[in-house]
Amino acid sequence: MKILVLNCGSSSIKYALYNMDDKSVMTSGGAERVGLDGAFVKVKLPNGEKKTVMHDIPEHTEGVKFIFSLLTDPEIGVIKDLNEIDAVGHRMVHGGEKFNKSVVLTDEVLKTFEECIDLAPLHNPANLKGVKAVSELMPGLPQVGVFDTAFHQTMPAHSYLYAIPYELYEKYGVRRYGFHGTSHRYVSKRVCDFLGVNPADKKVITCHIGNGGSIAAVDGGKCVDTSMGLTPLEGLMMGTRSGDIDGGAITFLEKKLCLDADGMSNLLNKKSGVLGITGISSDMREIESANDEGNERAKLALDMYSYRIKKYVGAYAAAMGGCDIIVFTAGVGENQASMREDVCKNMEYMGVKLDVEKNKTIRGEEAIISTPDSKVTVCVIPTDEELMIATDTMNLL
Ligand SMILES: Nc1ncnc2c1ncn2[C@@H]1O[C@H](COP(=O)(O)OP(=O)(O)O)[C@@H](O)[C@H]1O
Ligand SMILES: CC(=O)OP(=O)(O)O
Numbered sequence: 001m002k003i004l005v006l007n008c009g010s011s012s013i014k015y016a017l018y019n020m021d022d023k024s025v026m027t028s029g030g031a032e033r034v035g036l037d038g039a040f041v042k043v044k045l046p047n048g049e050k051k052t053v054m055h056d057i058p059e060h061t062e063g064v065k066f067i068f069s070l071l072t073d074p075e076i077g078v079i080k081d082l083n084e085i086d087a088v089g090h091r092m093v094h095g096g097e098k099f100n101k102s103v104v105l106t107d108e109v110l111k112t113f114e115e116c117i118d119l120a121p122l123h124n125p126a127n128l129k130g131v132k133a134v135s136e137l138m139p140g141l142p143q144v145g146v147f148d149t150a151f152h153q154t155m156p157a158h159s160y161l162y163a164i165p166y167e168l169y170e171k172y173g174v175r176r177y178g179f180h181g182t183s184h185r186y187v188s189k190r191v192c193d194f195l196g197v198n199p200a201d202k203k204v205i206t207c208h209i210g211n212g213g214s215i216a217a218v219d220g221g222k223c224v225d226t227s228m229g230l231t232p233l234e235g236l237m238m239g240t241r242s243g244d245i246d247g248g249a250i251t252f253l254e255k256k257l258c259l260d261a262d263g264m265s266n267l268l269n270k271k272s273g274v275l276g277i278t279g280i281s282s283d284m285r286e287i288e289s290a291n292d293e294g295n296e297r298a299k300l301a302l303d304m305y306s307y308r309i310k311k312y313v314g315a316y317a318a319a320m321g322g323c324d325i326i327v328f329t330a331g332v333g334e335n336q337a338s339m340r341e342d343v344c345k346n347m348e349y350m351g352v353k354l355d356v357e358k359n360k361t362i363r364g365e366e367a368i369i370s371t372p373d374s375k376v377t378v379c380v381i382p383t384d385e386e387l388m389i390a391t392d393t394m395n396l397l
């Protein structure tokens, strides 16, 4: 069975074609600068070779169409005919309270998903365009939606509600939803398989630290709290997002800078975080190099970044009444040993003892990075949201 996974973002379309017989990736890639000048698609071939193909992509339908044509391209394609694809699985960002698991995308489901557009105006319309483009190109092909928010739907009301007038939750659905749920679900389960323990009696804290970052408290396999909120802005300091900030600072700055809501949203989502503090970049690799060269702001950003993660880990251990396993995942979590070391420093009080030397050697692979006598097992588990989406899609067919 062959399943195509599509992740349609606001200005990008990532894809991966899976052969589910052996769960291998036949090809993968991504279109960037969708809707902008100079759009292109990067393709990764089965032999690991990478190719960049320039192609005008005014909007998502054209992007999906072009990606489909690359799949069957005589030179770089991996299938002869599009009919070889059995189904498409989509990453859908905001499912509100409507979806607590993956679903087959019917007209009715899509209508319900459209009702969540207000909650994620940048993400959801792009997801919908991707679904519609596939329907146009291959009518009748089964499509499945896998929601970022679904795994977090088990949170109790005391962790998902904001302390604002209750009517605003009832009327507008203002509450914590959480994101990266597909990743938190995957790594919280995978770490238990890796360690040979039963998820049902483990308290796990999963740290998804990529360009966007979030932490989840997973008790007995169920999410009980997570750091992102109504939108993917809350919680950790991220590449360009502020994370937690006093609501009072927002109203203060709106007045000082004469910003409207869109202007403020732009400042907090795109100009803040690591980029905002350093003024250099949102990419942690560049910040690490700048720090090595003695840049003070880079050091400050790194300190703020890991301090915020440490605070959430402590908070979630308190929330669950303990912690058995901590997992680091995603671009930064899998690769940046210095961040993991900073987070785990001085955590012996809660039973965390990092194997500092081993931690330094681990990059993008499954590993235990705590010492054998550490009460809490600390692990690196590379995330695989695409495989999760493909697996859900296969299971629903
Ligand atoms: N070797 C590395 N060291 C430190 N950070 C890294 C490394 N490789 C990737 N990253 C970071 O990972 C981020 C991307 O993570 P990823 O999980 O792919 O994010 P997203 O899915 O949110 O785009 C980059 O912004 C970069 O800062
Ligand atoms: C929802 C979200 O924050 O996603 P990403 O980390 O891919 O930006």
Ligand SMILES: [Mg+2]
Pocket (backbone or CB within 6 Å): 210, 330
């Ligand atoms: Mg990601």
